[in-house]
Amino acid sequence: MNIETLFINENQSVLEAMKHIDVTAKQILLVVENNKLKAIITDGDIRRHLLRGGNLEDKVKDIANYKPRFIYDKDKNNAQELMKKWSILSLPVLNKRFEIQSVVFLKDYEIGRDHSVNAPVVIMAGGLGTRLHPYTKILPKPLIPIGEIPITEHIINQFMEYECNKFHLIVNHKRNMIKAYFSDAEKDYQLEFHDEDIPLGTGGGLSLLKGKVETTFFLTNCDVLIRANYKEIFDFHKQNGNKITIVAAYKHLTIPYGIINMDSKGEIATMIEKPEYSFLTNTGFYVVEPEVVDRIKDYKAIGFPDIIEQQKSLGEKIGVFPVSERCWLDMGQLEELEEMRKELGV
Known part of the structure; x- marks a missing residue:
């Protein structure tokens, strides 16, 4: 370069x-x-x-x-x-x-080893992964390989750099395959599975952790990898007294057309050629206080964004930690899966 x-x-x-x-x-x-x-x-x-x-x-x-x-x-x-x-x-x-x-x-990891967080990590690993068909017809999404290891192991390894060594996986679809993989894998961390017998959405499965997670924890979907300083994210959450902190990535979007706005008479009001927009988008990566888990109803499907809205309506503080677009790797769709492999060099 x-x-x-x-x-x-x-x-x-x-x-x-x-x-x-x-x-x-x-x-x-x-x-x-x-x-x-x-x-x-x-x-x-x-x-x-x-x-x-x-x-x-x-x-x-x-x-x-x-x-x-x-x-x-x-x-x-x-x-x-x-x-x-x-x-x-x-x-x-x-x-x-x-x-x-x-x-x-x-390299980031050389500094990261000196920044211990040592917080538990919850990985939502129970989804069907329908956007990744046909891969997920055979493998559950948490076991989709990125190089020689599955995405979930990449996520775990990233957290291990910050001395987070206690993991909770909420599993449902093809759960026995996930358990079998990790039972055979060599690991120097604790891993506990929580069976979601009915689909509970991206947030409802947290009700399975009542009494099991009693300190501030990280929560992540199993198809995203955040390349940022987790210590900095965690400290931001604690210093600001947040109940939940959302890690959000800035996205930049250019509309490849001229955008026309009409007035009430059907005449042109404005015309903007190829406008560019910047906005924050939810990455599916959070820092959460354990009280949030206690307020989730048992066996009721709910998305985590809905839980955030509930907490906000109760007057709780919801923070946002922004990262750049390149810090967020998402394999939720096939083209994004290939992009993640390219970014990780595998």
């Missing part, structure tokens, strides 16, 4: 920066003037800006870090050690004239 692909103008919008970060997948952009490093902006800077109520239309210069950490070219051999010390994922390299030479990177 050419380093210039990481350059951004400080007068560009936060939305443009977010899209640029998604394309490069490096979590950092450089504001450079006359080839000299002026500032940096990271996906974390963007997320903190949005959580403070900032707008996507604001400028990069409003949130960029104009006093970034960097190293000189002669100190490049110490880059990995310094990034671990400073808990950062990337580090610009400059020459003695302060001109940008390169950027060195530290």
